[in-house]
Amino acid sequence: QVQLVQSGAEVKKPGSSVKVSCKASGGIFNKYAFNWVRQAPGQGLEWMGRSIPIFGTAHYVQKFQGRVTIIADESTTTVYMELSNLTFEDTAVYYCAAAYSGSLDYWGQGTLVTVSS
């Protein structure tokens, strides 16, 4: 059983960056791919990308290409998602989720990122 604990809520200005962390415990870190999914207020779920620590690779949705970076730190079993050049449309709850194969098996509690001037 994997537990994922995310960092706290953030308020950011347009044009700035945000970095959200996700600390994994209770499982073998390298067994999983760590995904980021976001949910804008009142909207559905949107997959942003993932890191696969065992391969040292990351994949991103083209929509976020160039703005998002997902890094997995095996030494601290923590995954980070950094999103740059924020706009008001980036206001959302950001979830990390661990996938053993093709499903998002374990979820963090979510981190609200508010972009406000």
Place this chain on the structure above:
Amino acid sequence: DIQVTQSPSSLSASVGDRVTITCRASQSIGAFLNWYQQEPGKTPKLLIYAASTLQSGVPSRFSGSGSGTDFTLTISSLQPEDYATYYCQQSYSTPWTFGQGTKVEIK
């Protein structure tokens, strides 16, 4: 990208009713289809993976079926705690994509 279309977008049913939600993929995805439940204000939770396998701890009134492009989530006897939004998600190819969600309300 593979598009995933859910229907209906919302439904209202009584306790004890059988509820069916469908998900259609824009191309064949085999059985690479998962279902999630998101209760109001809560984190999504995996219900069914690989189209028909129940996640551990999920009540047996939930079931999934289908392959290729057409999939179904069934709640055999709706309970008050099933008030939630349900999402399907394809994991056949990246980018992984979600359906738009089905909001289930209890009459």
